[in-house]
Amino acid sequence: MQLTISNLNKTYSNGVHALKDVNLTINQGMFGLLGPNGAGKSSLMRTIATLQEPDSGSISLGNINVLTQKEEVRKTLGYLPQEFGVYPKVDAITLLNHLAVLKGITNTTERKSVVEALLHKTNLWGARKKNLGGYSGGMKQRFGIAQALLANPKLIIVDEPTAGLDPAERNRFLNLLSELGENTVVILSTHIVDDVKELCSDMAVFNKGEVLFKGSPDEALNAIVGKIWEKRISKAELSDYKNNFKVISEKLIAGNPIIHVFAESNPDGTFEPVEGDLEDVYFSKIFA
Numbered sequence: 001m002q003l004t005i006s007n008l009n010k011t012y013s014n015g016v017h018a019l020k021d022v023n024l025t026i027n028q029g030m031f032g033l034l035g036p037n038g039a040g041k042s043s044l045m046r047t048i049a050t051l052q053e054p055d056s057g058s059i060s061l062g063n064i065n066v067l068t069q070k071e072e073v074r075k076t077l078g079y080l081p082q083e084f085g086v087y088p089k090v091d092a093i094t095l096l097n098h099l100a101v102l103k104g105i106t107n108t109t110e111r112k113s114v115v116e117a118l119l120h121k122t123n124l125w126g127a128r129k130k131n132l133g134g135y136s137g138g139m140k141q142r143f144g145i146a147q148a149l150l151a152n153p154k155l156i157i158v159d160e161p162t163a164g165l166d167p168a169e170r171n172r173f174l175n176l177l178s179e180l181g182e183n184t185v186v187i188l189s190t191h192i193v194d195d196v197k198e199l200c201s202d203m204a205v206f207n208k209g210e211v212l213f214k215g216s217p218d219e220a221l222n223a224i225v226g227k228i229w230e231k232r233i234s235k236a237e238l239s240d241y242k243n244n245f246k247v248i249s250e251k252l253i254a255g256n257p258i259i260h261v262f263a264e265s266n267p268d269g270t271f272e273p274v275e276g277d278l279e280d281v282y283f284s285k286i287f288a
């Protein structure tokens, strides 16, 4: 099963061109869609999830036409939206059971076993009788994955799932995602480079509605070899450097900025070459 997005466009009524001729082919496995806030990631995710219409273009999932065969897509889709609302006064096992009914798992015995297995998988079994209103952010996200996995989806979309999680919960959540089947198309939309670095075999960098890079993280890293230059400067020099060079990142170390510049050769002969990482790829695309 492959997800193919062709020439997708969307302009909202306020004039924002949120998707600009987007073309992507997404294979089974974990695909990272990396971009800053406002890049258009949620617009793309919601369109694939059949929740909004594009102005033009096409999307297919295997031989399903996503834009016209919405019911077919919904049967095989697991979706964790950016704002996943839960009913605060309902406990996890009751809500998951209810959502399983809505997903069409009507056989009581089968439903009980699916719901219980998912609560174990997401490490929520011990908290299954607790009201969702009392769940932490990480627990809510894990519950979100449990509901997304009901009915064995072939396509799973998780939109910015780690934003706001503390490091321990984020790790737990990423481990959970990494266990999702090889036989599933999983799209992870995020603005956190490390999420992609740790999990994804394939990725795209997305900004202002456009795909700026697509390929594997290794291909992305190969493309910047020899082009990332580092220098420790003083704070007072920072604005000059920003005016004169393509500064893609700045980090304060002991109060002084260390800058990374993207350039084909040593910018003014005073920089040190560094091995770039995925963050350098991301910022070099975003600030191109």
Ligand SMILES: Nc1ncnc2c1ncn2[C@@H]1O[C@H](COP(=O)(O)OP(=O)(O)OP(=O)(O)O)[C@@H](O)[C@H]1O
Binding pocket: 012, 013, 014, 016, 018, 035, 036, 037, 038, 039, 040, 041, 042, 043, 044, 160
């Ligand atoms: N329903 C809407 N009506 C008008 N403009 C919208 C609507 N939804 C999104 N936008 C605009 O479209 C652009 C892309 O938004 P989108 O939410 O898809 O980006 P994103 O990459 O998911 O970012 P974020 O993480 O901030 O949600 C933004 O400029 C946003 O303000």
